[in-house]
Amino acid sequence: MPRSMPGAADRPRRDLGEFELIARYLAGRDEGKASGLVLGPGDDCALLSPSPGHQLAVSVDTSVVDVHFPAAAPAYAVGHRALAVALSDLAAMGARARWCTMALTIPQVDETWVADFSDGFHALCRESDVCLIGGDVTRGQLSISVTVHGEVPPNQALRRSGGQAGDLLAVTGALGGGLGGLKAWQAGERDLEHELLKTYLLPRPRLAAGLILNDLAHCAIDISDGLLADLGHICQASGVGAELNLSQLPLVAGLETALGQDAARRAALTGGDDYELLFSLPPAVVDVARQRLAVSGDTLTVIGHLTETPGIAGIDAELIGGWQHFGGGAS
Known part of the structure; x- marks a missing residue:
C-alpha cells in the first residue's frame, strides 16, 4: 500500500454531469458482471437472481464527513x-457478499477526488468479490450511503440472539485501532503505513471469518460502536449476561505506546470503529474455529464467557457504553 493514496493529479478538472460522472467512475468496473446479476447499472433498477435455496441479507450504512471520517482524509481511503x-x-x-449500491452526495464535482474515491471503492469491491450494481449522485454535504446485499443458506445466519450461557466470548483480530487511529490523525499523522491510522482509515471487513464461523458460532456482531456496547446488544438480544477477562483483550500493535495502558484498554472497550467480529461459541469448538480462521489469516482470542446473570461483569461500571449518534457519543 502506498504511503499516500493513489492520485490523479494529471486528470483534467472540469464539471461533469451526473450521468457522465456515474458512467465514468461509479458504475461497475473490472469486477465484472457478477453471477446472479440479471440487469446492472443503466436502468431504473438492477435485477438480481440470488443463488437457489439462499436467503438475502441486506444492510445499509451511511458515512458522513467529520462524523465518520475527517474532511481531509484521502479520497481513496474514504471510498x-x-x-x-x-x-x-x-x-x-x-453471509457471503454479492452486490452493493452506493449513493454519493458531494458538495461539488472534483473529478480528481471522485476518481480517487472510486479507485478505493472498486479496489475493495474486487478484493471482496462484490459487484456495484447501481446508485445515485447528488449535491450536498459529503456523505456516502452504501447498501450491501449478501446471501446465506436458511437457518445459518449468525444472529445477535443466539448466545447461550456457558458460551465462550471471542473476537477476531485486535482492538482499539479505530480510536487509536483517529487520535493519530488528530495528532498530525498522515502515513497510511502507520498501523493505527491504517486500521482507522482502511478497516478490513472480516467476510472470510464470518463464513467460517457461521456453522460454529452461536451469535455474532461486528464491533462498530465499541466492544462493550456491542456486547450489550448481544446480551440483550440473547437474554444473557457476560463476564470479561480484560487481561486477554488483544490490542492493536502500538496502541499502548501511543495512548498508555489504561487509555489503550479503554479504546479497545469503548472506542468503536474496529470492525472486528465479536461472537460466542461452545467451548468444544474453539480449537476448530481457531484452526479454520488461521487458514484465512484471521485470529481468535477468547476474552470471556456468557452467563445466566444479567449485566457485564469484570469491568468498571463507568466503562459500560459506547458510541451513539443521538446519545452524546461515548458514555
Missing part, C-alpha cells in the same frame, strides 16, 4: 472505508 463498514455487517451475519 474504501464507506464500503468496508457496510460489508462488515454481512460478515457479522456469516
